[in-house]
Amino acid sequence: MPMLEVENLSVVYGGIRAVRNLSFHVNEGEVVTILGANGAGKSSTMNAVMGLAPSDPSSSIRFNGTAVEKLPTEKISKLGMTLTPEGRRVFPQLTVEENLRMGAISLGRRGSAAELKESAFTRFPILAQRRTQFAGTLSGGEQQQLAIARSLMSAPRLLLLDEPSLGLAPQVVEFIFDLLKQLSEEGVTILLVEQNVDQALAIADRGYVLASGELQLEGKATDLRASSGIERAYLGLGAV
Structure with a gap:
């Protein structure tokens, strides 16, 4: 199936x-x-x-x-199931870390939010460097990485x-x-x-x-x- x-x-x-x-x-x-x-x-x-x-x-x-x-x-x-939409659509007035936490809202029992966040920072080193920066101040490429990382926070x-x-x-x-x-x-x-x-x-x-x-x-x-x-x-x- x-x-x-x-x-x-x-x-x-x-x-x-x-x-x-x-x-x-x-x-x-x-x-x-x-x-x-x-x-x-x-x-x-x-x-x-x-x-x-x-x-x-x-x-x-x-x-x-x-x-x-x-x-x-x-x-x-x-x-x-989760979607990384066209145009990124991050939360511009939230920090990188806060955006990632938003992605874990639907996580349920599929994993640990803390472990997934650290995994995201490993996959996307630039986000680790920008973790306290507001998402709206990131470059387009950094915002796209954040959007994908946010999707992965739900362990889809x-x-x-x-x-x-x-x-x-x-x-x-x-x-x-x-x-x-x-x-x-x-x-x-x-x-x-x-x-x-x-x-x-x-x-x-x-x-x-x-x-x-x-x-x-x-x-x-x-x-x-x-x-x-x-x-x-x-x-x-x-x-x-």
Whole structure:
């Protein structure tokens, strides 16, 4: 049974259908990436999975066998799924350490907040140096590291990341993808939305390509890297 199983997902905003009848799954231990151009429906998909966007009544979202499509976000988090959203969205008037504590609110019995905080400081040495600094004064790359570290504070079984490399310097992008590869090797299951196709497919096991809210292509990452279908989807040329 997949860890995450999404069937017939549709997301509508004010009459605009952002996602249409999308089905996909993520197996335990996998890195799965969702690819597509701006407006393809990637973020809407992630938000719907986390209960942050309304899904159509016919949609089915199951996490470890539990139906979550009608659950509030905080209950989904307590089940062991967490999202690092696009645009980082740290708490700017809280310190780095306080932001990390906020991430542990849904931890429950999955681990020790103190141990997870020290693990975060080990993974992200710059955050250890900035632990008493207000998050709003960090650079963009530092804020992105804080956003991911905050997500890891909940000891997630499934880590969702929405555009983690967006707007970052190349060396920070390299650091983040190295981190994601390391997390995968440690057994963390990852669902990744990313416009950096080469970087995403380099660490992913499988991928799904969206265009205009619909699934256009799916397969093993190695096969997708060799496919011309991704380019067609990004250029908005319809079915691939």
